[in-house]
Amino acid sequence: MLQFQCECGNKTAFFATSDYDEQGREVLDIEDEDCVSYVIGEESVEFKCKFCGHRYVLPKFISYSE
Numbered sequence: 001m002l003q004f005q006c007e008c009g010n011k012t013a014f015f016a017t018s019d020y021d022e023q024g025r026e027v028l029d030i031e032d033e034d035c036v037s038y039v040i041g042e043e044s045v046e047f048k049c050k051f052c053g054h055r056y057v058l059p060k061f062i063s064y065s066e
């Protein structure tokens with residue numbers, strides 16, 4: 001569904017779990033937790049490659065309206 005691929009070639013994917021939250025959104029889980037770690041902060045989501053240590057950040061953007 002969503003794929004993470006580091007510049008070192010390490011990659012893993014997020015998959016849909018068939019579980020839904022109270023807002024009707026399907027919950028994602030990570031395929032291989034040994035490949036990447038992520039930290040969800042107030043302003044961003046940070047991904048860290050567990051192979052080479054390279055870090056990526058997904059900044060918080062203006063939220064879209066319903």
Ligand SMILES: [Zn+2]
Pocket residue numbers: 006007008009010049050051052053054
């Ligand atoms: Zn890497």
